[in-house]
Amino acid sequence: MDKPVTELNKTASKAPSIRKKKKLVLVGTPNVGKSVIFNLLTGTYVVVSNYPGTTVEVARGTGKIGQEVYEVIDTPGMYSLFPITEEERVTRTLLLTEKPDIVIHVVDAKNLERMLPLTLQLLEAGLPVILAVNMMDEAEVLGRTIDLDALAKALNIPVVGTAAAQNRGIDQLKRMVSDFVRKHVA
Amino acid sequence: MSGSMSPDGLIIQYDETIEKALNNIVKLLKARYNFSKRMIALLLLQEDEEITQLAKLREADFPQIFSIIQQTKSKYKDPLRYVITLQCRQRTDQILSGVITDSKKETRLQSWLDHITINPITGIPILLIVLYFGLYKFVGEFGAGTLVDLIEGNFFENYINPWVNQVTAKLIPWHSIQTLIAFDYGIITLGLRYAVAIILPIVATFFLAFSLLEDSGYLPRLALLVDRLFKKIGLNGRAVIPITLGFGCDTMATLVSRTLETKRERVIATLLLALAIPCSAQLGVIMALLSANPASLGIWAGFVILVFLLVGYLAAQLMPGEKPAFYMELPPLRLPKLSNILEKTLSRMQWYFLEIIPFFILASVLIWVGKITGLFDAIINAAAPLMYALGLPSEAAEIFLFGFFRRDYGAAGLYDLQNSGALNGVQLVVSAVTLTLFVPCIAQFAIMIKERGWKTGLAIGCFVFAFAFLCGIILNLLLRSLGVTL
Numbered sequence: 001m002d003k004p005v006t007e008l009n010k011t012a013s014k015a016p017s018i019r020k021k022k023k024l025v026l027v028g029t030p031n032v033g034k035s036v037i038f039n040l041l042t043g044t045y046v047v048v049s050n051y052p053g054t055t056v057e058v059a060r061g062t063g064k065i066g067q068e069v070y071e072v073i074d075t076p077g078m079y080s081l082f083p084i085t086e087e088e089r090v091t092r093t094l095l096l097t098e099k100p101d102i103v104i105h106v107v108d109a110k111n112l113e114r115m116l117p118l119t120l121q122l123l124e125a126g127l128p129v130i131l132a133v134n135m136m137d138e139a140e141v142l143g144r145t146i147d148l149d150a151l152a153k154a155l156n157i158p159v160v161g162t163a164a165a166q167n168r169g170i171d172q173l174k175r176m177v178s179d180f181v182r183k184h185v186a
Numbered sequence: 187m188s189g190s191m192s193p194d195g196l197i198i199q200y201d202e203t204i205e206k207a208l209n210n211i212v213k214l215l216k217a218r219y220n221f222s223k224r225m226i227a228l229l230l231l232q233e234d235e236e237i238t239q240l241a242k243l244r245e246a247d248f249p250q251i252f253s254i255i256q257q258t259k260s261k262y263k264d265p266l267r268y269v270i271t272l273q274c275r276q277r278t279d280q281i282l283s284g285v286i287t288d289s290k291k292e293t294r295l296q297s298w299l300d301h302i303t304i305n306p307i308t309g310i311p312i313l314l315i316v317l318y319f320g321l322y323k324f325v326g327e328f329g330a331g332t333l334v335d336l337i338e339g340n341f342f343e344n345y346i347n348p349w350v351n352q353v354t355a356k357l358i359p360w361h362s363i364q365t366l367i368a369f370d371y372g373i374i375t376l377g378l379r380y381a382v383a384i385i386l387p388i389v390a391t392f393f394l395a396f397s398l399l400e401d402s403g404y405l406p407r408l409a410l411l412v413d414r415l416f417k418k419i420g421l422n423g424r425a426v427i428p429i430t431l432g433f434g435c436d437t438m439a440t441l442v443s444r445t446l447e448t449k450r451e452r453v454i455a456t457l458l459l460a461l462a463i464p465c466s467a468q469l470g471v472i473m474a475l476l477s478a479n480p481a482s483l484g485i486w487a488g489f490v491i492l493v494f495l496l497v498g499y500l501a502a503q504l505m506p507g508e509k510p511a512f513y514m515e516l517p518p519l520r521l522p523k524l525s526n527i528l529e530k531t532l533s534r535m536q537w538y539f540l541e542i543i544p545f546f547i548l549a550s551v552l553i554w555v556g557k558i559t560g561l562f563d564a565i566i567n568a569a570a571p572l573m574y575a576l577g578l579p580s581e582a583a584e585i586f587l588f589g590f591f592r593r594d595y596g597a598a599g600l601y602d603l604q605n606s607g608a609l610n611g612v613q614l615v616v617s618a619v620t621l622t623l624f625v626p627c628i629a630q631f632a633i634m635i636k637e638r639g640w641k642t643g644l645a646i647g648c649f650v651f652a653f654a655f656l657c658g659i660i661l662n663l664l665l666r667s668l669g670v671t672l
Contacts, residue, residue: 083236096220120197124225125221125222126221145287
């Protein structure tokens, strides 16, 4: 009974520490700035291809964060771990089979209340999650303040505020990724 | 793997029944997954297809798991998916209660605006004001009136058409080819003139108004306002976008109806667009015709609205498929950016030009062929009894025939007919109603077939054709037997 789900999983679960590239997956609903963050994290070499057997596009790139080289994956928009659309199904399959080392959930600060349920679901699935609260600048303009420390405490995961379009908070996000992965491996 | 999550620090504590079910399922799960067993159990409880398949294959104890799921389901009257989602939301609210602070001033103004746009008592008057200024004043009077007069009345009538007619007459010796290019039904003098001088200003002003409403965040509020009404006709509030767009161009609206969620909604929206939503070009001409007599305008509007609701209601009763649910995010109301609006309007106009102009030219050519071969005269003669049933002179058949090539060709033909004094008030209303309901124009018909497939597209076309005349006949009988004079 104790068979892993896929071949990929087999190699991953046997020797996670030997894998050269760590896998970083960006998830979130459409239009929260995932792709902007993806572009900031990756270099110029990006492959956009259809996910096997679907028409849904998944972008994969490589980026160096701290001392580590990561494979960065930009997933199709997802509202919930309970999929309705083909895009959501692809993203969940990807999370279920590819064994990410780190999952960055990108949310829109203006609509945090609608997006946090997915964070909770990702955590319940036992995934290694960092929460990036994006579009902080727009939320501030609307008169919204978010206590990120309190949120991090409540969720017990790293939380970072960003305004990716202005390149704000990206360095902090990278630092958090490095710290997180170091702690996780150790 | 799944052990990376600490078992005691629960992220969400569900109610007792669900927690018990989850614990029991987790105990029975023996295979390894990349998700925690608790999440697998949660997905199984919510009857996720993929995960259920996976578990069926890999869990020896699946029958027991299955019976736990069934037992748990029977304890709630709502689907478990709904119950679980709700509890997840509650947990979210609880977490965020101390985290988010929204400054009061903004929110109060916003919630007040939300309230008055969504509440029917204030929302409907606001909608009427928006329609009056946005649609009637700006599109109807400014676009269809001032701008059309300027471009078509001045530019084309005085400069382009005489020049084209003259040049064609000089260069081309054959009369039949001359009429293909110039004179009453030529490609340039009719097809292009219509596209550039009449339709373009109307569509441009409409798209400008529409983009403004779209960017201000008003449309989702309108969607919420009409949601209850739309549910009765098998749609939901989301359909307000294609339906409103239909008042600009039904062809584009039919294309946009693909954003609706279920096939059922898409078919109903396509049907209603083809039948009861007049496009801006048609609307402009019909308004101009009927507005001289408010009673006529009232009868026309009332009857068309009635048909819209009745057919929608019947379609919703008869069509199989899921009833629509409605969930739409309400973005904040905001001041639209001029540059974005202009960009949107321009790209829509560009689309319109590229997609629609070929059909205008095609329509001109087909009309030319029909005239030359005598096919039109034959059809018009054959349609005489139908016109008689509508209480209309036989010349009116030409209007309906042209109406298929462009809805507004028909409406414009009606204009000519009325100017010549051939129609009385009742006849005018009957023909305006029939023409509004009558078959979509050739471009819309093509898009209907492209989007909905041959069978559905053709079925809708045939239904609209028959139903429009039926409605016209009924209205004619009704008005006459009541002795209405307009």
